Amino acid sequence: MYEHCFIQLPEKVKEKLKDTFVPLASFANDPSWSEGSIVLEVVLGKTPFKRTAHIEFLVVKENSKYNVILGHSAMMTFGAVTSTVHGMMKFPTPAGIATLYAELRRPIECMKINRTAVNPIIHEDGSVSPNLKFPDQKIIIENTIAKATREKLYKILAINLDIFAWQDSDMTGAPRHIAKHRLGVNPNIPPVCQKKRGMAPDRTKFLRDEVKKLVESGILREVKYQTWVANPVMVRKPDNS
Structure with a gap:
């Protein structure tokens, strides 16, 4: 699924994406890192000449004329035979051999939905x-x-x-093998659990709003480490924020 002519994934679908570290390489060997993988039900053909199968897709953000690309594994699942010269594909169904013909109208429509520069x-x-x-x-x-x-x-x-x-x-979604931050802690030093410190009401409200925003965006998640707690330190910036 691609941005050039794209399908907007609902939030419920994004939550079902499985982590994957398989890069997709172009003809120029430029890797595209996947947002994750998901298994979707795919229907090829029309009644009665149709087949249904569950295909695993890699979701990436890349320019393409198409929303979905079926790979070799999907073709094998359907038992499909394609002909680029004739622009058609055939595959067996319980009712007989189904034939699909290439349609140029939709790719042309997708090409029209290109990245248009908006005057800044x-x-x-x-x-x-x-x-x-x-x-x-x-x-x-x-x-x-x-x-x-x-x-x-x-x-x-x-x-x-x-x-x-x-x-x-x-700012979320970067694969951990590309970017991952760790705390420079010494494993030989035991963890410290600080007592909760009180803060002024205005700082408490600001801190709650910032934490809520980071949790909702997926940058932070709630955990319970009873033996390792450090109080946040708020520092006023030069612009008084």
Whole structure:
């Protein structure tokens, strides 16, 4: 399932994705890391010449003209034989041999749903808000760069909005074999359980809101380590936040 012509996965389906560490390689050997795998029911053909099977799909975020691509294992499951020259596929069913013909209309429609650059918001100070959904998040491009080059950069930013993390939930999903953080603790030192410290009401409310936001976005999860507890330390930033 792809972003170029995509299927939006419901949250309930995302929760059912199984972790997988199998990369998909393009013809240029560029790896695409999967978001996870899921088993879906696939129906090929029309009544009475149809077959149903459960196929495991890898979900990735990559440009493609198609929402779903069936691999060799799926073709073997259906016992399908394909012909690229004739643009058709045949496979056995209980009612006889089913024949499917290629249809160019849908791929052409998908190609029309391409990444269209939306004019970004350019502020008086020279900063730009490429994502109209998050106008407060600005990117600064130096005025020393030529105007034509800046306009090209604006267009590149607008087309590739999915590269950036615009909210907390966009920062999750990186495979652990690519990025994983560990606490630099000494295993020979016993854990410390601190007593709960009280904080001012305004700081307590702010802390609760931040923790709730991180839990809802999937960055934090609730655990119970009774023998290892450390109180949070809040530090005011130079901008008074």
